[in-house]
Amino acid sequence: MELRHLRYFTTVAAEGSLSRAAERLHLTQPSLSRQIRQLERDVGAPLFERTPGGTSLTPAGAALHHHALLLLRLADAAPDMARSAMGRTREIVHIGVPPGVPDGWLLDVLATLETELPHAAVTLTEASSTEQLRMIREGRLDLGLVHEHPPGRLHAEHLFAFPFGLAVRPGHPLADGTACRMQDLDNLRILAHGRQQVPVVDDRLVVAGHDAGVVPLWQFAQFSQHARAFAEAVKADAVLLMAHSARRLLPDWPWLPLAEPEFPLVTWLTWPLETRAVVRDVARGVRAQDRPAGATPAARSSGS
Structure with a gap:
């Protein structure tokens, strides 16, 4: 999946028509149709209902649309962020992510951290809960999102x-x-x-x-x-x-x-008892994020 495919997809969604979207993108309609079909193959589901009057999003298309807009917003902001970071030190914070965390919530977290914590550069590693806890012990992760209660030697915050x-x-x-x-x-x-x-x-x-x-x-x-x-x-x-x-x-x-x-x-946020100030800043930012749609409220555990 490429960013250009997401741009084509969001343009078709905004215009409600392949022909109008192709004109706006300066593409031929057959070429745009091929790009949309390629994106549908990558996603594994139809994204548009095609009718004589135009196009409308399928349920899968509606789910992708929100994520695509966030990704494109981050991509468009990347050059400005890079220029603004010149001459400024950013500390890297490594966060582990397990399967099952909603993409939309994770993208919202990244967008919030990028805006509110410009001194933090976040990287993500997808790993199971057990793997993350081991990586935190080994110093290879700063923060983990895990589906099992962390041991007592780590801070643990029940998120949702x-x-x-x-x-x-x-x-x-x-x-x-x-x-x-x-x-x-x-x-x-x-x-x-x-x-x-x-x-x-x-x-x-x-x-x-x-x-x-x-x-x-x-x-x-x-x-x-x-x-x-x-x-x-x-x-x-x-x-x-x-x-x-x-x-x-x-x-x-x-x-x-x-x-x-x-x-x-249950998803917990966990991090070492002794860690850098920037890691604690990122932990506070993650904990402050609104919980994902459909999640139950978190009963607060331990943490700082």
């Missing part, structure tokens, strides 16, 4: 939690419901994140199934971007995901909240 639910294969009887219970999953093949990726999930799932007197056929795996391929490989009836991940990875699979029992995935 998201309820898990099931993205259900289209046509399956469960797909017509509005919610599901653990009892509904007996003998169904359910793809879920394994211990390496989200350490607490598989144990809690197995215990919850046992308590409900059912035996779901759990298929634990480590996956991030390729949920559809993993689901097809194991012939899954459903995939255990949060709503925002389901919309991004499986937009045509209905998502149902897991109502009984409720099953939240």
Whole structure:
């Protein structure tokens, strides 16, 4: 995916017409159509509904549109930021990010930090919670966003939690419901994140199934971007995901909240007890960010 594709996409969305967008971009309409099709292949979902009267965003297109505008805003601001940073020292702060954190919230965090903390240069590393905690101990990360409670020798701040639910294969009887219970999953093949990726999930799932007197056929795996391929490989009836991940990875699979029992995935912010002042500044900036849409409020833990 390239920035020019996102510029073409947002222009078509703004104009509501491929022909008007092509004229504004000084492209031929066939050339613009090819660029949009390439972006749709990269995303893995149709972005526009095409009608004789023009174009409108699909649900997947609407989800991408917000992120694309933020990315383009950051890209457009990059030269000015580079020029303004000349002669000014910026301290690098390394932040770990696990799968499952909403892209939109993360982009909002970066935009806020760029504006409010010009002395901090943030880098991101995608890693599981276990890997992040090890990297913090080794001094390779300054801050971590993790899905397991950090040990006592680290500061821990509870940021937010998201309820898990099931993205259900289209046509399956469960797909017509509005919610599901653990009892509904007996003998169904359910793809879920394994211990390496989200350490607490598989144990809690197995215990919850046992308590409900059912035996779901759990298929634990480590996956991030390729949920559809993993689901097809194991012939899954459903995939255990949060709503925002389901919309991004499986937009045509209905998502149902897991109502009984409720099953939240908590995100903590963690950092060493002894650290640089700029790391504490960035931690405060992350903690001050509004929680993502659909997340439950955080019960504050420890931290400074």
